[in-house]
Amino acid sequence: MTIKRGGEGWSAWSIMAPALLLILVFIAAPFVLAIALSFTDQRLVPNPRLATRFVCLLNYERIVGDNGFLQAFKNTALFAVAVTPLQSGIALAMAMLVNARLPARNVLRGVYFLPTVVPMVVVSIAWACLFRLDGFFNQLLSFVTFGAAGPVDWLQNESTALPSIIALSAWQGFGFQMVIYLAGLQSINPELYEAARIEGAGRWGEFRHITMPGLRNTHIFVLVTTTIAAFKLFTQVHVLTQGGPRGSTNTVTRYLYEIGFSRGRVGQAAAVAVVFFIVVFAVSMAQRLLLKEDREGRS
């Protein structure tokens, strides 16, 4: 038996070898490298006459002192704070709608999920047409206000650019969360609803006291994934506004791209990456704690 187990150990490691090797080279090494480089003045195209030096916390001081970074961080946080309730609100409403016994509910579910599979660049271009100065949204705006509200240059205006990005992102992403909420709704014990009905609870009471608490873990999951997704926000911003006007739609990932790739300051980009890791780590720690508290609270 001992011989057998030894043999299993050997074959286990050789079976895992391809995955472990790839993870080591393409995930673990860049991760360690990001942390290490954040303390150096490494450039993308190194100057052969100047060796890369250890610069202590200089990169961190630079990004904290850079208004561009602070603005990108603020925009990213704002995006997360605005898009989460908007997108998950729509997602939950549509999940409940699809969960209700409507005719053609499977067709509805299929169509609502559709934007999720459309490539983000394609979504951006379609919405770019809608946002045009002579586009549909401005015509609609002038129609409902009887011409009182003038045309808005949605993507070129500092106060409307980020909300426009938020709107199209929510449109693209809500189907994904709808499906997750749908699974959450279907896992709630239907007897709870029957009991509530016997006690005379209305629709609102049912929603507040059964549906919402029953979806607690789903809410936490959606909140965490949306926050992390906000920090990854890049494509639609890069395609539609290039972070503008005047940095009002710049995001952490776009800042990272700009500083590390366009300007070649790898050390500084690595410091941004480390901040990114810390945020993601903190968010998933918060998720663990909330879920644990829930388990203890129930038992």
Place this chain on the structure above:
Amino acid sequence: MKTTTEKTLLAAIAIVMLLAVLGPLWLLIASSLKSDENQIMLDFGSLRAFWVALSGISLANYREVIGDPHAPVLLFLRNSFAVITGIVFFGVFVNSLCAYALARLKFRGRGAILAVTVSLIIIPAEALAVPLLLLVNRLDLLDTLTVQIIPFIAHPFSIYLFYQFFAKLPRELDEAALVEGASPLQIYWKVIMPLSLPTVSTVAILQSLEYWNSYLWPLMATRDTGVRPVALALASFFSTPPPIWGNLMAFSVIISLPILVIYLAFQRWFIQSVVGSAVKG
């Protein structure tokens, strides 16, 4: 159970949402079928943006886009197909093999490897992009299809999805095969994998969705249009002024079609995959 007012209200909301979801997609399709560029721009400001008269349907934009030597859409499609096939094909084997060892074999260090793999799930590829670029530059991989495939084959979340599924399969399956003298690899291939096709499809679908969209990494790691993927090609077509809307729309429809067709054919599996992706935590 529900009153008529309630039902009408629900149906109204359902229809409004339906229009909101389909509107931008109709705009794409309708504009792609209009040959007159000025007409397209005029229509943007009205409901005609979402409509094309049957008599006005023209495939001229599609012919132009496919024949355009500066933006060879078919080449970009080939690139994206090659990248996704590479990632999904190698990814399914590499990740499921690793998960098989973690879930079904006994060896020292199993717990540690599993814990490390799970904790790697949250590391965002976006934050790794710049150091990864330095790394692949050293390996002389820039400007290739390979550089878009190899870094993404091993995928901790896919390993975790496979692990969860494998761990639930009954032990008796392996034991029966062991008695017959099968090796771990034979058990993996003949017993475990044939039972795991739903998880294989979940992993394949989630990976395809992610990499059909890939943008930031190819933007940094490729310069040559000959290896660039569809999303990036469309974005650079869009950012080259002046925009030719008819062609842009035809391009958009062409690159969305493959994934839409697959979605419509395997809709139920797509939705199950999304639910499967949420079971972590």
